[in-house]
Amino acid sequence: MIEVYSWPTPNGHKVHIMLEECRLPYRVIPVDIGAGDQFDPKFLSISPNNKIPAIIDPQGPDGRPMSLFESGAILLYLAGKTGQFLPTDTRGRYEVLQWLMFQMGGVGPMLGQAHHFRIYAPEKIEYAIDRYTNEAQRLYGVIDKRLAQSKYIAGDAYSIADMAIFPWLRSWKNQGVELADYGHLKGWFDELAARPAVKRAVEVLADHRRPLVDDKARENLFGGTQYKRH
Structure with missing residues (x-):
């Protein structure tokens, strides 16, 4: 175990x-x-x-x-x-890996900073709040554009890239984002949120x-x- x-x-x-x-x-x-x-x-x-x-x-x-x-x-x-949840063919594998790295290098750190300066920082620093709120909205836009072209983040199949990104978007309100503004992303988000394994997790x-x-x-x-x- x-x-x-x-x-x-x-x-x-x-x-x-x-x-x-x-x-x-x-x-x-x-x-x-x-x-x-x-x-x-x-x-x-x-x-x-x-x-x-x-x-x-x-x-x-x-x-x-x-x-x-x-x-x-x-x-x-x-x-x-x-x-x-990770393709064995080289092309498919790297499709997933690039989006996993996108989460690790961008989505997590940037949305984490948005959380920090919007909620946790002991003083409200307008520049930092604007900087990371704008970056959060930009990243949501990148994901939305991708999902306009692809059923899942890395292609036609659900993968670890989806699992990596989804939990970070559950706090969209705290990031200064309106989920309804990103229709393709919202459809994907709602589908993942309804998966039994995700509900349990x-x-x-x-x-x-x-x-x-x-x-x-x-x-x-x-x-x-x-x-x-x-």
């Missing part, structure tokens, strides 16, 4: 979705990022960047336990382990979720604790 060290965030849900879609048995170990669980030495031993999610697969590719951090790497690992640790705006959470996520050497 795969051990998943996680929290109900977009990056956590990416991996929850893949595990549910593949019907892999897994056990979730909550890592309360507001309380500072990400700095526990045991967690750092498998996720040295102190970020969730991370996994331990007791049956790694050589039959020995294997740990992994970084959600994109975990999605690729699980796709390789199960032979699902986004409920993982949902009862643990709370606003991360108290002083302790701010310190652990954005303050000096985050920048100490652990």
